[in-house]
Amino acid sequence: MIARLDGLLAGAVVEGRAIAGFNVFGLDEAIEVVAAAERVGAPVILMTNKEIVRSIPVEVLGPALRAVAERASVPVGVHLDHTYEFPLIYRAVAAGYTSVMFDGSQLAFAENVARTRHVVEMAHACGVSVEGEIGSVSYNEAGSTIKDEPTDPGLAADFCRESGVDAVAVSIGTVHKLTDKSAAVDRGLLAEIAAATDTPLVIHGGSGVPNEDLRRMAQGPVAKFNIGTVLRRAWGDSLRAEFEQNPGQFDRYTLTRAPLRALRKRAEELIALLANGPVPKGIGTKTGEST
Numbered sequence: 001m002i003a004r005l006d007g008l009l010a011g012a013v014v015e016g017r018a019i020a021g022f023n024v025f026g027l028d029e030a031i032e033v034v035a036a037a038e039r040v041g042a043p044v045i046l047m048t049n050k051e052i053v054r055s056i057p058v059e060v061l062g063p064a065l066r067a068v069a070e071r072a073s074v075p076v077g078v079h080l081d082h083t084y085e086f087p088l089i090y091r092a093v094a095a096g097y098t099s100v101m102f103d104g105s106q107l108a109f110a111e112n113v114a115r116t117r118h119v120v121e122m123a124h125a126c127g128v129s130v131e132g133e134i135g136s137v138s139y140n141e142a143g144s145t146i147k148d149e150p151t152d153p154g155l156a157a158d159f160c161r162e163s164g165v166d167a168v169a170v171s172i173g174t175v176h177k178l179t180d181k182s183a184a185v186d187r188g189l190l191a192e193i194a195a196a197t198d199t200p201l202v203i204h205g206g207s208g209v210p211n212e213d214l215r216r217m218a219q220g221p222v223a224k225f226n227i228g229t230v231l232r233r234a235w236g237d238s239l240r241a242e243f244e245q246n247p248g249q250f251d252r253y254t255l256t257r258a259p260l261r262a263l264r265k266r267a268e269e270l271i272a273l274l275a276n277g278p279v280p281k282g283i284g285t286k287t288g289e290s291t
Ligand SMILES: [Zn+2]
Pocket: 082, 137, 176, 204, 205, 226
């Protein structure tokens, strides 16, 4: 069943768990992620990221992901991640996304508040939830100009109150696109932010966070983790192995069976971990193993 971000996160906060938001790059990936959530019996969020919208328009992705969500037996959100310009947000709202993120993290505070507030007013009028960002989560990527700026708890409180966002991404030491679990999470800062605002908190760069930190933060103040790299890696490593084992194989459908199974397994492990269920077997905790 399809679900809005505000309702999903309110439930997560009350129940002391967090919801996984996964970047998906195709319909087959979306279907596997939802199957993983159904096996665990927990909600999940399908996310469109800023890379995939360059090749597939939100007018195609939105209705397709909604169709996947509507068929699910668990609540599923359809979210457009990191946007910087209003036109894409207008198009995503019209295309059926249940939430959008406006990322004003690179702007001055007043400008971030003003632009985010505009998005909130427009999106709420259409029944769509909004995530903002205060502080800035950097990228493990050559040439990235995105700042690494820890979130100030007082500014976070002001930002949430003045913008009216349904969820807020905060910077507490995580980094986007880490391929190992090397993020040094500042849980003290997270606690200060949580004490300053009632708005549900979102952590980006979930792939780089050690499992024990994921679990503790999910039990505590974090309502949503954005996770991308771990699924890309599961898919890509498996596809590489398929090519090596079957050098004559050219068929896309055949080649992608094992990568999709690998992706689903990782998604299932993480959904269960964040839902505070029993730790499933096979969750990697070794250094260098990304989950
Ligand atoms: Zn992000």
